[in-house]
Amino acid sequence: MSHFDEMTGLLYLEGQIDADRAREVSAHLASCGSCRELLRVLEKEGVWLREALTAEDEPIPARVIATPKRGSAHWGWITVFGLGMAGAYTLWTGVVEPWLAQAAQGGFTQGSVLTMIFFTGAFWKGWDAMRSLMEFSAVATLAAVAIWLLRKQWQRFTTIAFVMGVMICALALPPTATAAETKRGDPSYTLPAGQEVKNDLIVWAVRTRIDGDVDGDLIVWSDRVIVNGHVKGDIISFANELRVNGTVDGNVRCFAESVTLSGSVGRNVTAWTGELDLEQGAKIGGSLTLGATEAELSGSVGGDLLGLARTLEINGSLGRDATIRAQRLKIGSTAQIQGRTKYTGWHQPEIMSGAKMGPIDVAIKGPGPNYASARYYWHQTLAWGASFLFGLVLLLIAPGFFFDAAQACKRVGPALGFGALFLFATPIAAIVACATIVGLGVGISVILLYVIAVYSTQVFVGSWIGDKLLGAGAGIGLAVGRLALGLAILRVLRMIPYAGPLVGLIMVIWGMGALVQAIHKRMRPQLAPAAV
């Protein structure tokens, strides 16, 4: 036979040709030096490849060496986990649920967040329902799982663009928004008296004046908003100054520097503001929930009052209970409070003679934590349990990411630099995004993720501290131990008077930087295979 080709040579070497053909090749090899040489080199190449591929050229990462010990949790960790769960449960029943009950009385009656997001799509209208810590956690967990599932796909920019595009579309096209009428001020917007918008009305303007009627919700971004007309739905307002002189059948939810209510609100009012003035004659049918520097309530509130303020003065009437946290509380002689008043503050409340009110519970508590109180330490333990539980979930859902973030803490300089940048830049970017209708959903999503990120910083820094103290031994058990110890140390450091908040700030900046670096590492394009 003539010389055989390379393919035949390889198949012969690897025993992949039939017996007859093999005999032919063997016979030819006996007489052909050239083919023997080829076969020798091909065989040598096979050995060469095998040696190159099986070489133990790099150390095996610690987390690969670590045995995944599923179902063999040490009793110590079972105890710690149990404590964490008990902490979360106690936190829920002891702290969150009473506040939820208050919030429900304050008119936050929208249903499940998940139902809202997936079925009604009214994401931006229902953010107040984010009150539920458990629902919030469910969404966060869902997001974490989605990120985990998509993390490898995110190495490709097109996928990121697609996912972001879908998110933007999903968030920007809620059914409630499709029916809304949108107005952009030039630079101001006025709905004249006698005119009616038979829809939701969304307004961006320097000044907004509503003298006419809105047969739906009014959503407004403005420096100054004055509502003299009739809004049949809710008002959601982001403004420097909001004044409601007219009638609102629904709720008023606002973020503003100053809020003045002199008209009537059929349902509830939620106000985060510098100054709140409920003028005499003004009427709120439901409850009032406020966070304000100064608040003066001279009008009437039909439901409960849930107030957080520096100074709160009540001269009007409250139909039900009042729960107040303030530095100072003043109850004027014209005040009428039908229900029970629960006040926690720095100073004794000033109650004028003539004020008509039910029983009042007063707890005087100065600024800062009460180190003498066992309750304070119990709360700190619960907070530790909750953070540990969060870290544990993160560790189990995305161990790779968890280790990356904890490792990124080692590079202190870049971590602090990136951390400071993202800690301050992210909320600004999110707020800017909120100024556009398309960006609103994205902005709110970013803020939610930002809150989760800020909370998670303690987990990464804690894990790094634990690593320093217990060593970088491999194994999930040790990782959990490092996490528990690190979080406990952080918690203790943050309890130190005066220095504690500073420790907290450094922790957040540092952890945020580590988180950003870990995300960057995961999202970096890796299309070209890496050399080994």
Add this chain to the structure above:
Amino acid sequence: MSEAELAQLLAKVRAGDSDAWGELYRQYAAAIFRFCRRVLPAREDAEDATTEIFMKVRQKLGTYDSSRPFTAWLYKVASNHCWDTLRRRRIRQDLETGDVEALPLEHPDPSQIERLQAEHTGKEVRTGLAKLPDRARMALVLRYYADMSYDEIADTLGVRRAFVGVLLLRARHQLRDALSGGGAAGRATAGGKS
């Protein structure tokens, strides 16, 4: 570890003994990690894949036929996982079916191949391997790292058994090409005498 010891260990793992599972993992994790490292683009991918492969192993251990070598089954699970990973990412650049015609039928120059072997270290070979199209790289790793048979390679890569030899030879050509600085690793074959 002897066959009897391994069989005993596997029986314990199947019975839910977590210490035995830990022992099994310790025995094979490094090898599987290196396998993944040769096949997947990045170290992080290999770390994740190793964990995921062992999770699958634990789930599927009931389907393992103890009359076959355990390592062969283990590498089968690993290679399926890695191949799926690469396929999902859609960064495979080579064609689904190869053209036998593109392979040179004449003898290559043995001295050139031998010189290539002498001039390049194992590290350079691995670097060259990383530049190969996914399927070529996968074929070489399955054959020369995992010691898979042609049948198993065909099954993993979803090609006809008769095509495996072509795939391997072409991969060798591409590797030679990459090492000799041809920069044509992505080409179907290094034409002419290599």
